[in-house]
Amino acid sequence: MEGIEERGVKEVDYLAEERAGAQFHVHSMKIFLAGGQHEYEVSTRIANLVANDPVFAKEDRARISRKELYKNSLKKAGHAWKIILEKGLTEEESMRMRAFIDEPNYTDLHWGxxxxxxxxxxxxxxxxxxxxxxxxxxxxxxxxxxxxxxxxxxxxxxxxxxxxxxxxxxxxxxxxxxxxxxxxxxxxxxxxxxxxxxxxxxxxxxxxxxxxxxxxxxxxxxxxxxxxxxxxxxxxxxxxxxxxxxxxxxxxxxxxxxxxxxxxxxxxxxxxxxxxxxxxPRQLGYGAMVYIRQGIVAEASVYLSRAVTIAVRYSAVRRQFGGKDDKAEVQVIDYRTQQHRLFPLLATAYAYRIVGFWMKWLYADVTERLNNNDFSNLPEVHACTAGLKSITTSVTADGIEQCRKLCGGHGYLCASGLPELYAAYVPACTYEGDNTILLLQVARFLLKTLTQVASGTKPVGTAAYLGNVQHLTSVNCEVSQGKDWLNPSVLLEAFEARSARMAVACAMHVAEAPDSELAFEELSPELVEAARAHCQLIVVSKFIEQAQKDLPGEGVKQQLEVLCNLYALSLLTTHSSDFLATGYLTGTQVSHAKDQQKALFSCVRPNAVALVDAFDHTDHYLGSALGRYDGDVYTHLYKGAWKDPLNESVVTEGYHEYLRPVLTQQLWGPTSKL
Amino acid sequence: MEGIEERGVKEVDYLAEERAGAQFHVHSMKIFLAGGQHEYEVSTRIANLVANDPVFAKEDRARISRKELYKNSLKKAGHAWKIILEKGLTEEESMRMRAFIDEPNYTDLHWGxxxxxxxxxxxxxxxxxxxxxxxxxxxxxxxxxxxxxxxxxxxxxxxxxxxxxxxxxxxxxxxxxxxxxxxxxxxxxxxxxxxxxxxxxxxxxxxxxxxxxxxxxxxxxxxxxxxxxxxxxxxxxxxxxxxxxxxxxxxxxxxxxxxxxxxxxxxxxxxxxxxxxxxxPRQLGYGAMVYIRQGIVAEASVYLSRAVTIAVRYSAVRRQFGGKDDKAEVQVIDYRTQQHRLFPLLATAYAYRIVGFWMKWLYADVTERLNNNDFSNLPEVHACTAGLKSITTSVTADGIEQCRKLCGGHGYLCASGLPELYAAYVPACTYEGDNTILLLQVARFLLKTLTQVASGTKPVGTAAYLGNVQHLTSVNCEVSQGKDWLNPSVLLEAFEARSARMAVACAMHVAEAPDSELAFEELSPELVEAARAHCQLIVVSKFIEQAQKDLPGEGVKQQLEVLCNLYALSLLTTHSSDFLATGYLTGTQVSHAKDQQKALFSCVRPNAVALVDAFDHTDHYLGSALGRYDGDVYTHLYKGAWKDPLNESVVTEGYHEYLRPVLTQQLWGPTSKL
Ligand SMILES: Cc1cc2nc3c(=O)[nH]c(=O)nc-3n(C[C@H](O)[C@H](O)[C@H](O)COP(=O)(O)OP(=O)(O)OC[C@H]3O[C@@H](n4cnc5c(N)ncnc54)[C@H](O)[C@@H]3O)c2cc1C
Ligand SMILES: Cc1cc2nc3c(=O)[nH]c(=O)nc-3n(C[C@H](O)[C@H](O)[C@H](O)COP(=O)(O)OP(=O)(O)OC[C@H]3O[C@@H](n4cnc5c(N)ncnc54)[C@H](O)[C@@H]3O)c2cc1C
Structure with missing residues (x-):
């Protein structure tokens, strides 16, 4: 087999070059994304333990029969349990191990x-x-x-x-x-x-x-x-x-x-x-609910970042078009359309990681309140966790498929790791609450909150901005040039104004109707949108809070600022009709946002590979020929293909029974089994 | 096994009731959707031939190993070929047969x-x-x-x-x-x-x-x-x-x-x-290209209508919530959120069928022109077929997944037929041209056309409206109440104005730039959007043309009018920012569109099951427990489950090796294989 070196281009070097161009301290970002030094250390150790244990190999998972797959997963579960007991792993370590094994099995439901x-x-x-x-x-x-x-x-x-x-x-x-x-x-x-x-x-x-x-x-x-x-x-x-x-x-x-x-x-x-x-008190169950949902948000970030890692690395390796006059072809990551679909997902993976951290805090806070019989903020907590479960899982599922399509034909091969990632992840949109139904619950909370605001109650936590509803429904955005969009308070106000206006419009409709239940049902598509806007605001606001904090590591804070702005502006331009419909934004201001978004793409571009490296997924965990750390994509696609069961025999099984009779026109001959 | 009758509700009757409520002559619609009496007759005959031949059974397809699957598909291909020869099937009949067998195999590429x-x-x-x-x-x-x-x-x-x-x-x-x-x-x-x-x-x-x-x-x-x-x-x-x-x-x-x-x-x-x-002339290849792409658009309609059939029937059978005071629970198809996600897809399946018919005509037209060495409209034909391939396959793939999610948890089972439908269909977004790259080609055509318009050339065919660009970029929409949106010329103008404005905005940007290639690349995300808008306009305009024609069969024309309006308004509300940004529409006009859209949902609701029946998919072809014609969903989910290989033995394979040692804490005992 010829090496790819013969093309005069070493793909394996592309990523090295990409990495050399990064403008921030990647290791510091790794620690930030892991949630701290201790968590980083545990994750790294356990990820390697799993990656190096042949029992946990998963290459052939897409090829084998259901029975083999199931039996093998029993084996992996038992083996994991044995390691846990033998090594006396902590609960934290055991949970990391189950995650890195990356194969759903009975122990998930048992423990979870x-x-x-x-x-x-x-x-x-x-x-x-x-x-x-x-x-x-x-x-x-x-x-x-x-x-x-x-x-x-x-x-x-x-x-x-x-x-x-x-x-x-x-x-x-x-x-x-x-x-x-x-x-x-x-x-x-x-x-x-x-x-x-x-x-x-x-x-x-x-x-x-x-x-x-x-x-x-x-x-x-x-x-x-x-x-x-x-x-x-x-x-x-x-x-x-x-x-x-x-x-x-x-x-x-x-x-x-x-x-x-x-x-x-x-x-x-x-x-x-x-x-x-x-x-x-019946409310005691809420703690468990917040716990489970913070886990789902954290997991969304993990899944989305895996897909984004694969697509970013492959897009940096893949070259297509251009390449006249002996120049190398263009890396597809340099196409604006590719950036436009890929970089917002990269920013989203960071955003969800940060919301995940916040929800961990929220869980601790709720637990303490429950212990003190303080149930005051439970409706707000319930709404925000239900809503965040809904939007993070929907966006992650769609994002994984988007990443797969961004890999062109090769993304459709199981060797890319992406088909399985999607199939395994997408039921998260359905279990622990159908995502549409969850948003309707958020909408009910918003309407209730507005009623309470009208009667003088101050809303709390993630709904606090609704206390400011007068202002938010009357003010208009003051952006007059692209750069204005980088101002955190401008972004925050825009998302608050949008969410408040959508909620208020729904509330007025329902209030005016003779039968409010009927009106709610009739208005449910708009209510879902209002709820989504509210939840997006939560993510934006948590990201902005984080991006304003100082962080160790050269350039880390700057990268988070860029990603935060990109995340917010991507949402804003995608949902611009919400902002335009009430006149909060003008068409020109939306154009400014789009221009600024592209400027941010250019900031992300030289750091893209390093930004996905910072998620620190092992090659084992990614399970992808396209997303390999070394970028040696084609060699591994090629080698992997030969492992398909169809390649076990040179002449295919079924040739004599079903192909030869066709080719020889002997469909009715004595040897034909057709 | 208890029958579902015991619940006091016969699901099998739900669909009968639904069918009884239809307000149009379903058989006439079937003939329309088949493309004519002859096509209807051929399709019905061949569909039944395939459905009744045990060799073409496909129930176990999701369960068997790759090797078995492949061998079996060789068998099916050979068997089909035998039937074709034995019965002397025509080319049309043979092609229908390959389609109904519904299993990709080597003959697809051989013939296609x-x-x-x-x-x-x-x-x-x-x-x-x-x-x-x-x-x-x-x-x-x-x-x-x-x-x-x-x-x-x-x-x-x-x-x-x-x-x-x-x-x-x-x-x-x-x-x-x-x-x-x-x-x-x-x-x-x-x-x-x-x-x-x-x-x-x-x-x-x-x-x-x-x-x-x-x-x-x-x-x-x-x-x-x-x-x-x-x-x-x-x-x-x-x-x-x-x-x-x-x-x-x-x-x-x-x-x-x-x-x-x-x-x-x-x-x-x-x-x-x-x-x-x-x-x-090198242009001779164009005929084949139009031929292949019209096939892809026709196929998009088939796939989307299959998914929609399954989701509509199941949504009519499925009941959830409500049901107080001994009333039956609400059919989930009655929820506005369900309608909001499902009915536009139903309308889209109709829209693509109609565009498919038009492309068949286009193919005949191109062939004749090529024979006469008339290459004048080839750029326009190329752009519109490339663009239609792109949007129909993207929307269909996403639509199938949407339908699957609309079936809740049960949609995630292969028994629903939807996972396989998606997996088999989605590469259509990539092969025969990556969908993003195709839209960029359309965008190039639009820019070129605008340049030609500026120098006095009259654009033809699907680009003719760009000859009217002066008017379209200056006029504003005149809708003042919901019903105004039902006027075809209002809808058409809106889509023309939107598309023209997006194209013109891009053209001006590129024209002003010192390096137009660089500007094109920089602007490519917006160009993709402009191209999409142009292609959506084509579909809307073909649907409007069709809906204005008289058709045999009571209520058929009326249903097409409803679906046409729904299709157009769903696009308009989804992409309302395009219309709002340039001031062509106001927020209030968009609200009117949304209200009107809901009124259309109510028109579709009593006809929904009949409208999917009209696609005339056999139960064999659908391959779905959820989408069965008789609506007997639960019985078939239950029976089907027992066929899983895991259910072959009561105690699972792997119990002794991998489960018992865990349960008995004998992970290190002599019998443990872990
Ligand atoms: C199921 C299946 C069946 C197939 N069957 C056949 C067959 O029978 N025969 C055959 O010859 N081939 C076949 N193919 C191959 C298919 O034609 C290619 O996969 C397809 O043309 C896409 O090309 P690619 O994979 O190189 O994608 P790439 O071009 O590598 O795309 C990767 C990414 O880069 C982006 N990109 C690339 N260039 C540009 C650009 N200039 N501007 C902006 N973005 C760009 C794309 O949008 C995409 O996001 C098949 C593929 C599949 C999946
Ligand atoms: C992979 C997987 C693992 C699971 N694991 C478990 C498990 O371990 N234990 C367990 O008990 N369950 C489990 N479940 C089941 C899961 O909890 C349910 O599937 C989920 O709650 C959705 O319910 P449903 O399937 O009844 O959907 P349905 O409620 O039937 O939804 C169908 C459609 O109706 C719509 N709909 C329903 N009601 C309304 C309404 N009031 N308003 C508007 N729209 C409505 C929904 O939005 C959806 O589009 C699992 C499911 C999956 C897919």
Whole structure:
């Protein structure tokens, strides 16, 4: 095989040159993006541990059958657990390890949902009993809420748990086809236990949905318990991707569980079958919700930055057109159209990282408030975390596909790493709350806040700007030249004014309508847009806050300023109609923003490769021939191709049966199997 | 298994009710969408033939290994060929059959590119020799243009064909790694011949890229010929999808082919090695290009309508929330947010069907002109077909994913049919021209046209409105209430004004710049937007033309009017910043458009299911549990799940090796394989 050197151009050197041109201290940026020196050290150590362990290889994931894939993921999960125990890894280290292994499996739901829910909803006694088992993986739990017929509408679940005082048991039952539990991860083939959400019925009264622990498989031989029907729900989007997970189905035919298996922190049923609420505030669950959602935002940044890393590096290696008079062809990263689609995503990956840090703080803050029985800001926290979950996952999913398309034909190969990244990530738009429904919840909060503002209540936190609604709905933007757009307070005011105006317009519509529920429904597309604008404002404001802080490392602060401005201006130009419609901006001001955006592209360009290097993804984690650190793209595409099963034989399987008869026109001959 | 009847709601009846409520004659719409009575009859007959033949079953496609998938697709291709010969199917019938089989395979490139290119570029003598073989599939050809290093930039291809007068042969060679042919469909494992694009070198001079026929595999035993390296390039995006195709790689190590294997219609090399152009006009190739692109636009409509059919039917079956006081829950198709995302796509599927019809006419027109040596409108035709290819494929790919997300969690299952539809379709954004690069070509045409207009030339065809540029850049919209937006000439003017203004703004920028090439590059993001606006105008104008025609069938014309208005207003509200920025529209006028759009949603709602029925996709073709004609969604999701390979054994493979050791804490015991 000829080396690419023969082209007279060493691609492997391109990235070295790119790196040499960076205008900031990359290592300092790495530490910033990792969240600190300690986090950086842990991440680096664990990422390398995973990358160097052959059990965690993932190259062939897109090629193998579902069965092999699944079996292999069981192996990886077990192997990881063994390392965790052997090396005595901390919780932080263990979580990093699961992330770097980069393959969904039953332990995700066990640790992420089963244990989290037990902590939130089980009494201390129950926690003592179940968590002990769960912490050592002596039982494997899953989170069985969604049914065939109901996902978003949890209150519509149909599974029943009917109390039988004669035996002090609940009888779990799946009365209809649509009551079949459907989707829980880890349920299909791995879990021994399920946290089952079911309608609690006692004394012939339906008390609505509650959580119950049900054992579903034998701890001796893993065979499903009597009257339990359980299995996998089938193949999901993409090769590899989420198919290493056994999302499952589950039916109960009058299965009995002890009364104590109901999680009783917030409500309980007595031996006599009396339903009693506890005096614990129901808001206690909010902490867990903020925790899970900050994880989702942090993960969005990880996924988006992986895709952006691949696309930026490949765009710097890839050359196409130009190249007259013995000059090398143009690196596609130099095309403005490429920059226009790629650099805003790079800025977004930084933005989401920063919001992720802020949400970590928010979680700590909420936890402290809850401990002090201070529930005052919960609606605001709920709205902002729901909204941020929605916009970060939608933008990330679309952004990964955008990055894939930016790699031209080669992006369509699984060897690029991008198809699998997308397929594995995109359900984040659906699980933990459908993204549209979440934005409608944010919209409800905005309307409520405006009503409260009207009656004199001061809004708090991320909604505080609505206290300024008078000003924001009357002022107009004062930008008169491109550079004005680099002023943080100009940007902030623009996003506040836009969001406030959209919310106010909706609120007025709803207020004027005779039936406000009907009006809300009628206006829901606009409400979704208003909610999105509010959430984008949150991200912009957190990015601006961060960019104004001093940071160690030459040039680090400057890069963040550039990316912050680019992020804000990209949003502004993409959504310019929102700003134009109310006259806050003029067409000329939008033009200035576009010009300024291009000037920022030129600032980003020499730093682009270094800015993605700062995310510090290992080649193993990226799993991409196009995104390799060394830029040696073509060699690895070429070598990788030969590993396809179709290349195992020179003459293809099926030639004699199906190709030869065609070529020889012997479709009816004695040898034809057609 | 309990029937869903037990829920007291028969989903299977929902669609019957929906159908009963339709306000138009569905059968007439079917005939319209098929392109006529004859086409309808052929489609129906062939669709059923395919649906009822067990060889063409495709349920398990997402579950099986690449090897099985590929072998099976060879079987299907052979079986289809047998049917074609046995039944003596016409070309039209054969093409419909390949479409309904719905599985990419080597015959696509053989018929679609190899034969098409031969027809366009081979001399009559060459056609006589090669087409005879190709028509009976005695040879299998592929189209080998793209290389590892060059796709978009065809002029940069590196493969060489050096003429050796001593033997009257060309020597094909792959001098570098990046010169490896990479991507040609059918090349990997099936083709016996390749149409190879290579730099023609004779007399030490490089005459640029020309086409050559090279045999690559033996016709006796299918073994690659000496010094030919050929194989598959590996797994692509998605399960099933495009993986039934053997996109291939190909390297030549000084392989000799006869001089006559160069396609010589437009240029030839003499025995003495002299390069000579023929007197045939080079524009002759345009016919083939229009033909291929009209096929792509027609296909866009097919794919988009399949996704929309699935999402509309499922949204009518799916109920979520509401349902108090014993009322059934709300059908999710009744939510405005759902309509807002779904109905514009329904209208788009209709729009693209109509543009497809128009492009068929355009092809006939171009063919006739070419025969008369009339090349006058070729630039316009080129621009409009390139642009329509670009926007229809981008919108369709995104639309399929949108439809999938509209199905909530269940859309993520391959059983929904949508993941595979997306994965198989999305490369259409890249092949036959990267969509961004195509729009830049359209932009160049627009700038040139404006220059010509300035010097008094009258623009033709789809660019004719630019002759009116004075008016269009000065007039403002006169809409004063929602209903005004239903006036076709109001809509048309709005789209013309928008497109003209965007093009003019770019043209002025470029004209003012000292270096117009540099200015073009700098302005390329805006140029892409201007090109998109121009192409959207084409679609809107063709839809308006059609909607004004009388059509047989009660209510058919009315439905098309509604969909046409919806299509136009959805584009207008989505891109409202373009209209607002120059002051052509005010914010209030955009609000009117949004209100009117909602009124149109309400017109579409009772007809939605019938409007997708009119596309007449069989259940086989849709391959979707969610999109079934009878709406019996849950039964089929449930039954389908059990066919997953993971459900073959009750206790999962890998339990003893990888799960039991974890559960029993015996990770280091003698039985642990971890
Ligand atoms: C990969 C994956 C893993 C999962 N893991 C788990 C798990 O471990 N445990 C578990 O219990 N579940 C799990 N789920 C299920 C998941 O939580 C649900 O799919 C999700 O909540 C969405 O609900 P749905 O599917 O019912 O969507 P639906 O609510 O049916 O949504 C369908 C459409 O209707 C629209 N819609 C619905 N209601 C409204 C409304 N009121 N207003 C406007 N529009 C509306 C939605 O926007 C959407 O477009 C998983 C799902 C996936 C895809
Ligand atoms: C499924 C599939 C089937 C195919 N089948 C065949 C086949 O049968 N035969 C065959 O010969 N080929 C085939 N191809 C190859 C296909 O034609 C090329 O992939 C396509 O032309 C795009 O070229 P590229 O991959 O080189 O993209 P690139 O040109 O490398 O594009 C990469 C990025 O650079 C940008 N870019 C490049 N140049 C410019 C510019 N001048 N200005 C602005 N931006 C630019 C692009 O917009 C894109 O974002 C197939 C490809 C696929 C995915």
């Amino acid at each position: 949902m089963f244990i989290t829910a037990l902590k939130g909803q089980a009494t201390e006694e129950q926690q003592h009993k179940w968590l002990r088992q769960a912490y050592k993986l002596a039982i494997i739990g899953c989170y069985a809420q969604t049914e065939l017929g109901h996902g978003s509408n949890v209150q519509g679940l149909e599974t029943t748990a009917t109390f039988d005082p004669s035996t002090d048991e609940f009888v779990l039952n799946s009365p209809t086809l649509t009551s079949t539990k459907w989707w829980p991860g880890g349920l299909g083939k791995a879990s021994t236990h399920a946290l089952v959400y079911a309608r609690l019925i006692t004394d012939s009264q339906d008390y609505g949905v509650h959580a119950f622990i049900a054992q579903i498989r034998s701890l001796d031989d893993h065979i499903p318990l009597p009257n339990v029907t359980v299995g996998d729900i089938g193949v999901k989007f993409g090769n590899g991707g989420y198919n290493s997970m056994d999302n499952g189905l589950l039916r109960f035919d009058h299965v009995r569980i002890p009364r104590e298996n109901m999680l009783m922190k917030l409500a309980r049923v007595t031996e006599q079958g009396k339903y009693e609420r506890s005096n614990k | 590119m190899f034969i098409t290119a031969l027809k366009g570029q081979a001399t009559e003598e060459q056609q006589h020799k090669w087409l005879r073989q190709a028509y009976k599939l005695a040879i299998i050809g592929c189209y080998a243009q793209t290389e590892l290093g060059h796709g978009s930039n065809v002029q940069g291809l590196e493969t060489t064909a050096t003429f050796d007068p001593s033997t009257d042969e060309f020597v094909l060679n792959s001098p570098t790694l990046t010169s490896t042919k990479w991507w040609p469909g059918g090349l990997g494992k099936a083709s016996t011949h390749a149409l190879v694009y290579a730099r023609l070198i004779t007399d030490s001079q490089d005459y640029g890229v020309h086409a050559f026929i090279a045999q690559i595999r033996s016709l006796d035993d299918h073994i690659p010929l000496p010094n030919v390296t050929v194989g598959d390039i590996g797994v692509k995006f998605g399960n099933g999808g495009y993986n039934s195709m053997d996109n291939g790689l190909l390297r030549f190590d000084h392989v000799r082919i006869p001089r006559e294997n160069m396609l010589m219609k437009l240029a030839r090399v003499t025995e003495q090695g002299k390069y000579e152009r023929s007197n045939k």
